[in-house]
Amino acid sequence: MIPCEVNRSIDVMAVKTCLMVTMCALASLSAFAQEPIESGLFTTPFTLEEMQEKQVVFETDHGVIAIDLRPELAPNHVGLVMTSVADGVFDGTTFHRMVQRGIVQGGDPFTKDPDRTSDYGRGGLGLVEAEFSDANHVRGSVSSVLVPGDLSSGGSQFLICVVPQSALDGYHSIWGQVVDGMDVVTRISETPVDADGLATDRVTIQSAKIRDKPPPEVPPFTIESDEELAAFRAVLTTTLGRIVVEFYPEVAPNHVRNFLRLVDTGVYNGVSFHRVVPGFVVQAGHLPTRREPLTDRQQRFIRNLEPEFNETAHVRGIVSMARLDDPASAATSFFICTDVAEELDGVYTAFGVVVEGVDVVAAIEATPTNGETPIDRIEIITAEVVRR
Structure with a gap:
């Protein structure tokens, strides 16, 4: 049985595929409007080594998008992106077409001019030969806009996939992968559009730059010793009040590190208490x-x-990680005991205890429910790490 979410995804995919045909059809009209390129199609002036371990970073109206460049897939496209950034081609352009939570399109130099909306989608084409690869269009893939039937029509215009777009595989040259800012891309995809799919609000790339790919971030609470972890508390500010948790790193150090990390990075901000079982x-x-x-x-x-x-x-007040049948499936969901629950001992990982806000936990336990689901949303508004 296919979940309803998958059915919706299939329906959206059909819309996305149709839109891509429309995008390319509009782009084909613009290919004839390009100025002739006297020196022929673009060939990268950079060596493969000079293009490796690089990122292009777009500062947009909605936030930052960082894209790993993929010269091993499309060296000329990557070289064109790097050259275009140096020449300021992307600065002031907009994301001019999008499908809600599906795909976004940008990079057209014509979009710098708010009075040229009828030309949007026609600029920056006919610059580089297609470089198809075996790579698939997955979430975050960045590829060039290409006019159907014209392998020399690529240029500065690009697409970013919000969800996988298998219909584009083998037809568009993938040159990058978003590594930071997919939440920004998703918000951009939700921009209102007109009947032709053209954005009705301007979403601008304020600036673009090339940088070296930064080293992987060391996760928070990696270097602290188990003993040092005991110095931290988590403060959960909920819609019913404040809950303070202390930890037991001496018996569950990895769970404590994980919980502190999730709190510190804001993962729990805006989640709800989704299950309430009185006396449990x-x-x-x-x-x-x-x-x-x-x-x-x-x-x-x-x-x-x-x-x-x-x-x-x-026992009452103990904080423990929820999981599925697999003992190694705990990730983010946790529970607070409201009474003795001996059946959980030794089969769930207890890692902390509520030291303040037991009354708040009791208020959550007393909330009316539909089955085990609270009727009124009880939310963790913010969660923060503090020292004891």
């Missing part, structure tokens, strides 16, 4: 209850944890 537990941290999608940085810190079962008794 209240549960929160389920990511589908989050008001906003995770950022790319936050997403990188989501991982399954190996169990650290210990002798801590699951």
Whole structure:
């Protein structure tokens, strides 16, 4: 049985594919409007080594988008992007077409002029030969706009996939991958459009720059010793009040590190207490209850944890990680015991205890429910790490 979410995705894919045909058809009209290129098609002046480990960073009206360049897939396209950035081609351009939570299109120099809307989608084409590869258009893939049937029509215009777009595989040259800012891309895709799919609001690339790819971030709470972790608390500010948690790193150090990391990076901000079982537990941290999608940085810190079962008794106030049948499936969801729950001892990882806000936990437990789901949303507004 296919979940309803998948059915919706299939329907959206059909719309996206149709839109891509429309985009390319409009682009084909503009290819004839390009000025002749006297020196022929663009060939990168950079060596492969000079293009490796580089990123292009777009500062947009909605935030920053960082894209890893992929010269091993499309060296001439990457060289063109690097040259275009140096020449200021992208600065002041807009994302002029989009499908909501599907795909966005930008990079047309004509979009710098608000009075040339009838020409949007016609600029910056006919500069570079197609460089197809075996790479697939996955979430965050960046590829060139190409006029159907004209392999020499690529240029500064590009597409960013909000979701996988298999219909584009083998027909567009992938030259990059978004590594930070997919939440920004998603917001851009939600820009209102007219009947032709053209953005009705300007979403501008304020500036573009090329930088060296930064080294991987050391996750927060990596270098602290187990003993040092005990110096931290988590403060959960909920719609019903404040809950303060202290930790047991001596018995579950990895769970403590994980929880502190998720709190510190804002993963729990905007999630709800989605399960209430009086006399047993209240549960929160389920990511589908989050008001906003995770950022790319936050997403990188989501991982399954190996169990650290210990002798801590699951009694009132104990904080423990929820999981599926697989003992190593705990990730973000946690519960607070509201009574003795011996059946959980040794099979769920207890890692902390509520030291302030027991009354708030009791208020959450007392909330009316439909089955185990609270009727009124009880939210973790903010979560922060403090020292004891």
